Amino acid sequence: MLRFDRRLLQHFDWVMLLMLLLVSGMALINLYSATYSADTGVSGIFYRQLLFFTVGLVSIVLVITQDYQKLAKLGFVLYFFTLILLLYTLLFVKTIGGAQRWIDLGFFNLQPSEPAKLILILVLASYYANTEVAGGYRLRDLIKPVILTIIPFVLVLKQPDLGTALILVVIFVTLTLFVKLRWATIGILGGSGLLCAFVGWKYLLKEYQRKRIETFLNPESDPMHHGYQILQSKIAVGSGQVFGKGFLEGTQGHLHFLPERHTDFAFAVWAEEWGFAGSVFFLSCYFFMLIWGVNIAMSAKDKLGTVLAFGCVMLIFWQAVINLFMIMGLLPVVGVPLPLFSYGGSSLLTNMLAIGLLMNVRMRSFPASPVPSPDFRP
Secondary structure (H helix, E strand, C coil): CCCCCCHHHCCCCCCHHHHHHHHHHHHHHHHHHHHEEEEEECCHHHHHHHHHHHHHHHHHHHCCCCHHHHHHHHHHHHHHHHHHHHHHHHHCCCCCEEEEEEEECCCCEECCCCHHHHHHHHHHHHHHHHCCCCCEEEEHHHHHHHHHHHHHHHHHCCCHHHHHHHHHHHHHHHEEECECCCCCHHHHHHHHHHHHHHHHHHHHCCCHHHHHHHHHHHHHHCCCCCCHHHHHHHHHHHHCCCCCCCCCHHHHHCCCCCCCCCCCCHHHHHHHHHHHHHHHHHHHHHHHHHHHHHHHHCCCCCCHHHHHHHHHHHHHHHHHHHHHHHHHCCCCCCCCCCCCCCHHHHHHHHHHHHHHHHHHHHHCCCCCCCCCCCCCCC
């Protein structure tokens, strides 16, 4: 007979749910403004994102009903399925805007590189949780996680999607450092990373990707082409001043000076309309949600839960840091969206599933009930 463990409801993470609804609410308000037109009204993009958000909530409910330990066992199956999708995009998907990233499902354009980030966290967490090494991991202990990372990295880089490919590497580095390495291993990996960066700059990056980095260092050198996005973003952020220009009153966005205002540069629209005060409020809510996620990781009942929860937090954290620094001109434009805030169905669903995994770990942070002996009498 199936019995429901009431402790799951007692440990339901209402705080994480509240922060998710608060951040997503601000994101939808911002998207409404970013896509609004005085002639045609609100864009269909807003309604699609609202639909994606609703599907995301349903997905969270489905995720939290299953023990994360069971989900981790499916990690490698999902990993190989994702590799097939990534390979399919390279071989059969038509090029859009110079890239092969989206699979047209008719009702939805799936970007397989987005769920690939979360699934990589799932398989790396499973590996590290099941591989105990005294004194820290050695190089030979990292062969398998390196291979697990390199394969999707290469497939995503070939699309080309430099931003997402770099996020895969950052996920691997962050989780690997988190589970503890030997100092010799850190030194070797650090040197190898510098060598790979040099080789990548010299031989792997395309010309437009190198141009983006050069523009980041000096955006004024090409203000009407590669430097245009950074300059307009900085103007939008600065023009918001203390309290902003008001909802639907942002000029950089509504006069179409700001490119990609509903995707990569969505936060610039928010900063212009709500100013410094609104930006601080949003970022406070956003990073409180992440800090709460770290607390979930630290209170998990086992190593798998700790590494999995920490990986989900870092997935959102690094994307957010890269996007915000990009908007402020502190990093080159690499096409990384602001999680839960920028428009994009694949990105939104992936990050909401990450939140669902965090809530899953939190709900099961209590120790397992002892199994009664055969002689037990109530």
